[in-house]
Amino acid sequence: MSAPLLEVRGLRVGFPRAGGLRHVVAGIDYALSPGRTLGVVGESGCGKSMTALALMGLVPPPGRAEGSIRFDGRELIGQSAAEWRALRGNRIAMVFQEPMTALNPVMPVGAQIAEVQVLHKHLGWKEAGENAVAMLEAVGINSPRERARAYPHQLSGGMRQRAMIAMALACEPALLVADEPTTALDVTIQAQILDLMLELQDRIGMAIQFISHNLAVVSEIAHEIIVMYAGRIVERAPADALFANPRHPYTQGLIATLPDPEQRVARLPVIPGGVPDLDAGARGCRFADRCALADAGCRAAEPPAEEIAPGHFAACFKAAA
């Protein structure tokens, strides 16, 4: 592995509320190297998407990101709006969850792809438009010249997500943040989009941070996986190690909830309870209330992340056992 492209240290995203900040991301650390894929999994509301928005400098006000994000040797937290704009779409790009709503309905698709190059490479619309056609072809869209002139409503969901990817990759970014890019698509299209992302990763050599609540999807694409719960990373491991040997009870629970087509069961397994109010977990392990193994020690102090095998970290007092 080469030197990390992205290094996140103690990242926190807080929103003001009566009596202080409410942290939806509460201090997370991870690193990502060029050409590698990091999967981020967790339930809704665990801070996955906020982490992604923090990387883009797009945390909606009045929210604030604190800590450190080092990208390509530069500190991103605290840089100016103009510096962020120069980076976004150019060095760091993002693919959104809903291809239906993430494209401007009154603008031809090709123009929306060309726009990125017009903004960053200062190309004219004509030249950027030609490049956009080439991009559409590269993401596997047939007759790209006609499609470039089509409006989003004239394309299918899969094509729209391909167009979104073309838009994100227009400037060949070093880091692609994909926030649930396949969630809104049906399963066959999902597989095509994942293949496409892997293929383009090979070609461009970019790093991907792939966010999903679907462990099965992440397992197909990620080299390393981090599992988030209530704003914290509870487990971080290489993908195969995580599946072979999940150490955190939450990860174990997530894996147990994956339906097994070999076995018909009356009820699918669930993890009881829901993600806690983020300040309720200020003392003790945030998962304690839903954990079968939790004891008084778990409720008294928050477990630190410990390396239980090379490259395999878990934040659980019971993990070492």
Place this chain on the structure above:
Amino acid sequence: MSATTATAVPRTEAAIGPWRLRWRRFRRHRAGMASLVVLLLLALFCLAAIPMQHVLGMDPDATDLLARFDPPSAEHWLGTDEAGRDELIRLMVGGQMSLLVGLLATAVGGIFGLVVGVFAGYFGGRVDALLMRFTDGMIALPLLPLLIVLGAVDLTKLGFSSEFARSGAAGFWRIVIIIAIVDWTAIARLVRAATLSIKERDFVRAARASGAGPLYVMPTHILPNVATPIIVAFTLTVGRVILFESVLSFLGFGIVPPTPSWGNMLNNAQELVTTAPALAVYPGLLIFVTVIAVNFLGDGLQHAFDPRSER
């Protein structure tokens, strides 16, 4: 996948720019096209006054007290008004004023309101608070005293030459600006509300994630998506402004008689409606036709700006 969607893209759209496409969608909108023709005919009708004045020597202000309230005749096609002036030429000259004031005042006020609204909505926070309190303040001002004060502003004190201050052009611009000042607030509030809802949409976030700044996002991604309510508001404003101009005339600082405008002709005719109802009917009918045509034109424009309207 591609087999089914290939038919969804109209082949004919290849190699056509967005404005050509909009024009084509507009042309398919029958009421819109008809309105455009009607408005062009109205404009032609009004402009025809220029050759008639200069070539035929007709004077919209020439009075003939022996020929008051004449019925239509070969000499006066639509008869004469209470001062014996030819009604037709007055309608034509008055239309030039009314249409120009209606369109210009709407454009000036509308564009100002548009800018205020989109900045307030997009930036939110303090910018929004500041701009919207300013807008609320404008709405709270009592209209008539404001108009009287604005109408009484001495242009020579503002550094204009006294010839300009007395000229017709000054009076014309004065009324355009007065109407624009009092009529931009509705559009500002409307645009702000529409912007607030559009800016939360994913494609705006996606554009920002592509590195687009606010001065790029607002015209490219926000405004085309709020075009529909804006166009409706603009078209309604044109009609209101034409009538509003007549109120100003009535107060004595609109288009001041004897210079005719549809508004002041209608106003004059109100007093005479029992003796000469036709004098109220002609300008009233023209204002009515204009407002209706502008509204349908707005309909057609909405259709043109919405790619989903393609059949």
